[in-house]
Amino acid sequence: MKHTDHKLINRLMLALATAILISFNGFSQKKAKSDEVMTQSIFPKGQQGPAENFTGKAFNYGLVATDSVYNTVVGNVLFEPGARSNWHKHPAGQILIITAGVGYHQLKGKPIEIMRKGDVVKCPPNVEHWHGASPDSSLHQMYIIPNTEKGIVEWLQPVTDAEYNAFK
Amino acid sequence: MKHTDHKLINRLMLALATAILISFNGFSQKKAKSDEVMTQSIFPKGQQGPAENFTGKAFNYGLVATDSVYNTVVGNVLFEPGARSNWHKHPAGQILIITAGVGYHQLKGKPIEIMRKGDVVKCPPNVEHWHGASPDSSLHQMYIIPNTEKGIVEWLQPVTDAEYNAFK
Numbered sequence: 001m002k003h004t005d006h007k008l009i010n011r012l013m014l015a016l017a018t019a020i021l022i023s024f025n026g027f028s029q030k031k032a033k034s035d036e037v038m039t040q041s042i043f044p045k046g047q048q049g050p051a052e053n054f055t056g057k058a059f060n061y062g063l064v065a066t067d068s069v070y071n072t073v074v075g076n077v078l079f080e081p082g083a084r085s086n087w088h089k090h091p092a093g094q095i096l097i098i099t100a101g102v103g104y105h106q107l108k109g110k111p112i113e114i115m116r117k118g119d120v121v122k123c124p125p126n127v128e129h130w131h132g133a134s135p136d137s138s139l140h141q142m143y144i145i146p147n148t149e150k151g152i153v154e155w156l157q158p159v160t161d162a163e164y165n166a167f168k
Numbered sequence: 169m170k171h172t173d174h175k176l177i178n179r180l181m182l183a184l185a186t187a188i189l190i191s192f193n194g195f196s197q198k199k200a201k202s203d204e205v206m207t208q209s210i211f212p213k214g215q216q217g218p219a220e221n222f223t224g225k226a227f228n229y230g231l232v233a234t235d236s237v238y239n240t241v242v243g244n245v246l247f248e249p250g251a252r253s254n255w256h257k258h259p260a261g262q263i264l265i266i267t268a269g270v271g272y273h274q275l276k277g278k279p280i281e282i283m284r285k286g287d288v289v290k291c292p293p294n295v296e297h298w299h300g301a302s303p304d305s306s307l308h309q310m311y312i313i314p315n316t317e318k319g320i321v322e323w324l325q326p327v328t329d330a331e332y333n334a335f336k
Binding site: 042043044063064069070071072074092093095097099100117118120122124125142144146147 | 212232
């Protein structure tokens with residue numbers, strides 16, 4: 001092998017190493033991208049909801065507290081897969097707006113309905129209901145409680161596994 | 169140069185070509201990712217707002233229409249860069265929730281304030297105000313109008329370029 005051949009092979013090795021480096025850099029950027037999806041939620045994760053009102057991990061981030069001007073409560077809940085609220089009701093109803101993920105919602109006596117990104121769900125005043133993530137996907141859900149002069153929420157019993165798994 | 173050297177170089181060239189291919193594949197996936205951000209807005213784009221109420225292109229997508237149960241209007245506006253609403257006021261006020269982008273908001277007589285993803289802005293009842301995108305970024309903005317039994321919106325004059333460009 002001649003000296004020039006060695007130089008050629010060295011150059012090729014350097015080019016190969018560089019190309020592999022760029023390639024791995026691409027992979028690491030993609031990994032960062034995937035992590036970003038977790039960290040670039042619209043709102044901070046918030047505080048974990050208490051075990052007496054939630055099954056599994058649900059995190060609440062308050063956006064608007066009630067006052068006598070707007071009479072409105074707004075917040076965001078991140079439900080981890082399988083997590084759900086207890087049964088509960090709102091004296092003036094509630095509006096849910098799904099910003100990411102897939103979830104379940106059920107009004108008492110009716111079948112579970114699926115909720116996806118962009119969906120809007122109304123829970124009528126004083127109707128028992130629950131909402132949460134689906135078993136395999138988390139749910140990012142904004143809630144709006146209007147007319148809070150009538151009250152905000154009344155918490156009831158947990159949603160059993162049998163009730164949660166009744167979704168067909 | 170020996171035959172085995174040629175084989176070695178051929179193998180290196182093949183490895184190099186493969187590495188470059190993987191690398192370019194990484195780039196093309198990143199490009200698709202960037203396009204996804206454009207197409208994966210939470211809500212559909214909606215209908216363009218009328219020129220008598222908006223400067224530039226603003227698209228409104230209604231989420232909740234008013235009724236006598238919730239007394240609430242909810243919707244999403246996508247403002248293109250530079251676009252903004254006219255001055256206007258709400259008899260019962262308005263709550264803005266920014267889901268993406270960068271925008272401006274101003275209450276009459278106060279300086280322009282910047283709004284970013286995750287921000288919540290309250291516009292008090294009967295206070296003249298406007299909102300829109302910043303000059304270089306679009307704005308995705310949800311709005312909540314509570315207590316609609318008092319009325320929804322009163323449209324006023326356009327925001328002039330001088331008013332819009334007054335942001336420091």
